[in-house]
Amino acid sequence: MKKFLIYTAWIFVITVFIAVVLDGLYTYVFLQSKNRGKIETVFNSEAQKYDVIILGSSRANNHFVSQMFEDKGLKTFNYGMSGGHLFEASLLLKLMIERKYTIKNVILEADLNLSNDHEAEGISSLFLPYIHKSNVIKDHFSSQENFNELYYIPFYRYIKYDGKIGFRETYKIIKQDKTNALDNLGYYPLAKHKNGNMKNNIVNLNPLPHNKYYEEIKNICKANNINFIAVMTPMCENVKGMNYFDKVKKAYPEIYNYENVVAEDKYFSSCGHMTDAGARIFTARILKDFFKK
């Protein structure tokens, strides 16, 4: 039995050693990543100057045409992330501040995402390779339930989120495979879909009265003299529970309601996402109202 206990102890030591080595290797590779996604690009960047930064979910990513801002002389990048919540938007802004970005305006898409303040694992996991390299990331995750495992167990985060930051992603970074996440200055245009779902039911959705990460973004902007613009973006006509947007307005009077600026189905790829044509109408309106352009 003694021999077996020593043997299993050896296996344990070997396993921990392998985990530490793999953790170091993967993290090193992620630190070299520059052209795969918005998070890696921000993390591995140095100070930048922007007139406008756009944050939010896919409803920011697909709705704000960065080039239209640029055409008006405003240096802009759309950092909206499909599937992301305000948890990730807030952390991304914190990283920009940590890297000493100079930002004049932050436009935050704040509507459906106000209904929760938890992380979107598919997106938040992309920050995890850097958790030991940035106090901002560490602190942001420290309130999460599985923080201890993610932070203290070597390689655990790469195993848990292997689909996002596992071997395939690491291999693609080494191969320097490019994604389209950074094309069009971060904006992702959508086309009209023949079978796009033009119905939505948000009856059961309610904005949180004090969304932690929304407040965080607002406060970061205030502390760094950044003009904070929060907007609700359009949805198609056939939505059950459209009074959600009124509820948002009631809870957060400072958020501008642009939900009905574009309404016709022909401008939507799916109920919550406009086509490129719709996004252009919407962006033109934003430029006119907030930048007098």
Next chain:
Amino acid sequence: MFFNSIAFAIFLPIVFFLYWFVFNKTKSTQNALLIIASYYFYSCWDWRFLFLLVFSTFLDYYTGIQIEKGKSEKSRKFWFWLSILINLGFLGIFKYYNFFAASFSDLVTSAGFKASPILLDVILPVGISFYTFHGLSYVIDIYYKRIKAEYNFVDYSLFVSYFPLLVAGPIERATHLLPQVKVKREFDFEKAKEGIYQIVWGLVKKVIIADTCATYANAIFDNYTAMNSFSLILGAIYFAFQIYGDFSGYSDIALGVSKLFGLDLLRNFNYPYFSRDIAEFWRRWHISLSSWFRDYLYIPLGGSKGGIWMKIRNTFIIFVVSGFWHGANWTYVAWGFINAVYFLPLLLYNSNRNNMDAIKLKFDFNSAKVLMSILYTFFLTCIAWIFFRAKTITDAVLYLKRIITNHNFSFQYLDNERYSYELLLMIGLFVLVEWNNRNKIEPISGKRSLLKLALAIVAIMAFGTFSDYKEFIYFQF
């Protein structure tokens, strides 16, 4: 609690420690601990079904004794059939009632009558097909006087509910496991080491092969109408490796875990995809179930004694029943039937026991023939797996039809955001490793075992699929 979960990684060392250091005085204390651990393990799914397991155990224990004590044949028969009917009754209600009710309703409706089936909202208790078969084999063996009834309830309970085999087998025999639980186990370092190797290799099969193949197979099978011929062929191959990695991986872990407690379980898989014909495949795939059906259904039906037609009839019966054992769906029945059809030429030419020897290859024509027969057998099993995996028989037929009629063999980008061909290299490597170690139980033991173990751990960590977790397929059976 799954074998590849954190909970099990905590549970196993605790039980191991208690077993060898606290409850190691007698075989009774060892058995008592294993029963408590097994019941806890089972109750992690649904504690309510624990009553069913205990009832099933008590039923077979009691009827076994009554059969042995029975003074008249009539009394022996009574207790025998009581046990069989109650066991099959439970299986029928929990596993097949809804299927039969819905099928009957469909039949009546197709005849022009209106019928709405009364469906029971019952959950399938995990492992019911396995522990019911344990009990059945025990009672049948007593009835036919092959074994003596077990009078020690604790020992018998452990035979039925021993946690490594409780939820997905292997289906043990009283003749094999009961004698082992009747003696005190002494720790054997070599056996325990073998157990570790088998557990690690089982994890390789589960998390690297099965779960990765699953993401591709699901993306292809769930969208087969949009897939081209090449992707559909790959889908069938991926599913073949998914189910092999999943089930044989589970069996490896079960056997390995059991070795840590000094108990040997029946081997369930013996590199089935290296079979040279379908008969050999069934001697290597889910061995404990195949031999169960052979001993408790095929032979009682007359086996091959009544001439060729009797042999064919009995073969079809055991394959169709075996298909149905897997689940309440016509696709499983079709899968069983197809395998029986594959058997037909072997039965007609009396060549079903041709390939009993070990495979040896040289650089000659005969070896090329052997390789071709292995590939051909794999091809046949893949076709049958399409029926096993598809949602309906119609889907399976359309899947096959599309392979033949689509004629497009280009690479496709799948819903899982990967190209269809990407897994081939990994499967090729896996096949190579298994081929080179086909004479061993697992590839890790032997020379440089510590290095191979470390490589397997690296592979599990780096190449395993963890985030898209898949339950063991055979849990649903």
